[in-house]
Amino acid sequence: MQKIIVPASSANLGPGFDSLGLAVDRYLTLEVLEKMPNWQIEHDLGPEVSHDETNLVIKSALTLDKDLTPHRIKMNSEIPLARGLGSSSAAIVAGLKLAQVLSAKQFSDQELLEVATKLEGHPDNVAPALFGGLTISLIVNERPQTIKATFPEIGLLAYIPDFELETKVSRSVLPERLEYATAVRAGSVGNALVAALLTDDLELVAELIEQDGYHEPYREKLVPHLKILRELGHKVGAKGTYLSGAGPTVMTLIAPEKMASFIKAAREHGLTGEFTQLAVDQKGARSEEI
Numbered sequence: 001m002q003k004i005i006v007p008a009s010s011a012n013l014g015p016g017f018d019s020l021g022l023a024v025d026r027y028l029t030l031e032v033l034e035k036m037p038n039w040q041i042e043h044d045l046g047p048e049v050s051h052d053e054t055n056l057v058i059k060s061a062l063t064l065d066k067d068l069t070p071h072r073i074k075m076n077s078e079i080p081l082a083r084g085l086g087s088s089s090a091a092i093v094a095g096l097k098l099a100q101v102l103s104a105k106q107f108s109d110q111e112l113l114e115v116a117t118k119l120e121g122h123p124d125n126v127a128p129a130l131f132g133g134l135t136i137s138l139i140v141n142e143r144p145q146t147i148k149a150t151f152p153e154i155g156l157l158a159y160i161p162d163f164e165l166e167t168k169v170s171r172s173v174l175p176e177r178l179e180y181a182t183a184v185r186a187g188s189v190g191n192a193l194v195a196a197l198l199t200d201d202l203e204l205v206a207e208l209i210e211q212d213g214y215h216e217p218y219r220e221k222l223v224p225h226l227k228i229l230r231e232l233g234h235k236v237g238a239k240g241t242y243l244s245g246a247g248p249t250v251m252t253l254i255a256p257e258k259m260a261s262f263i264k265a266a267r268e269h270g271l272t273g274e275f276t277q278l279a280v281d282q283k284g285a286r287s288e289e290i
């Protein structure tokens, strides 16, 4: 039997809006079971996620190859829905990997990236879900491209609030236009953040990852815990806090030995969501025979 494994991902990393993404070790898995007259996907993700060919996983698979033979699929996901940890991208990438497993045709990594980006709308989550690690992505000449890089050695602590925030809602508060000077500054901060990440300059990362000018200032009202966690991070010497994807999850770069006091302080400030330590997934989406 084939098993497909796809990591969660944390997008933006502050000023890398719609571009930077990091694969993390929470997983969506598919088990490819017997052939069926119609597609059937078993899961316990709740009533809003369908069980037939309208499911995002199956729709994505059929986008790559519309002639796939229907199968029974078992899906398990550790990635919470609509929380900023790339659940929709993981589902899309899992569907593309499913097509790769079932189809007689061959698909290149570039084809997978192109179809996944088209389905998700931007490449920042699908690229790390596909390839693992830290990815720097963009769409140039209408083609998505991505560069895989190494993330510095630092702990990752996610705060996952107990409410959902759909990407389309979180994008609806963004402005249609930015002042020229604001855009220039936001771009230069993003460039320097990438340089700081690639040169392991964690002090500079800590400063720049909190200097986004593209999305966080507009989303703050939807995610009031971002400011609280950022300020607590400064007190305990964290290496930066940012809104993960479209939120509401907030990610803090912080040494593991500082996590307990950070969490304790957050609880004292009334934050009741889940704290979870994450690690970078280096492999990205994969399929294996079990």
Ligand SMILES: Nc1ncnc2c1ncn2[C@@H]1O[C@H](COP(=O)(O)OP(=O)(O)OP(=O)(O)O)[C@@H](O)[C@H]1O
Residues within 6 Å of the ligand: 009, 011, 028, 045, 048, 049, 050, 055, 056, 057, 075, 077, 080, 081, 082, 083, 084, 085, 086, 087, 088, 089, 091, 125, 165, 166, 167, 168, 244, 245, 246, 247
């Ligand atoms: N395993 C899945 N199977 C089918 N549909 C899914 C699955 N996971 C997510 N989805 C769909 O994607 C929606 C969530 O996508 P959304 O872009 O709002 O959030 P996200 O991908 O979790 O967060 P972000 O893009 O900010 O990291 C769900 O409401 C559901 O419709």
Ligand SMILES: N[C@@H](CCO)C(=O)O
Residues within 6 Å of the ligand: 011, 012, 017, 018, 019, 122, 124, 125, 167, 170, 171, 215, 245, 246
């Ligand atoms: N870059 C995207 C990630 C979520 O899909 C956003 O922040 O809206």
